[in-house]
Amino acid sequence: MKIIFDLDETLIYNSHDPKSSLKKFELVYSPRLSDQFMLRPFAREVLCALNAKYEVILASFSTKNRISQVLRVASISDCFSQVFPRESLDPCYRDENTESSYFIDDFILIDDKGLDDKHTLAKLKFFGSSVEDYSARLLKIPEFRGNDSDRELLAVLDKVSILTKGIA
Ligand SMILES: [Mg+2]
DSSP states (O other), X not given: OEEEEOOBTTTEEOOOOTTOOSOEEEEEXXXXXXXXXXXXXXXXXXXXXXXXXXXXXXXXXXXXHXXXXXXXXXXXXXXXXEEEOHHHHOTTTOOTTSOSOOOOSSEEEEESSOTTSHHHHHHHHHHTOOGGGHHHHEEEOOOOOSOTTOOHHHHHHHHHHHHTTTTO
16 A cells, blocks of 8 residues: 655645744745745654555656645655656646656545546546545545644544555
């Protein structure tokens, strides 16, 4: 069983919301272009706990450059065995040397968007379950908007252990 996480609004929120007491992490793209994000409460703890039992993968339609900066500054790079950025997932950004799919027999995608979202659907297709399996493969969680009392990732731990019971 592999656990695939979305990034934006699932693990982080890209904002410098002054109301939130969560730590703001800085992303620097160029001397004049920078950005901030907040890590969802319990992200590191939950990723570590899942890592002990499952292979944990990141799949996001954000760019490779931004994702690697996010993982580095939030110190969660080693939580993921593989990262699939936009350059892997989106045919418009994929070069001819990159595989157009990466089939995994058993996985759960944890994402703040549902099956009606084209990016979520594209990820499910990329990792390759059959159409009738899509809803069973998706664990949709409420989006993270910088709320410092957010506890949704703790709930993910319980849900994953229920979903994987007997097949882990
Ligand atoms: Mg998202």
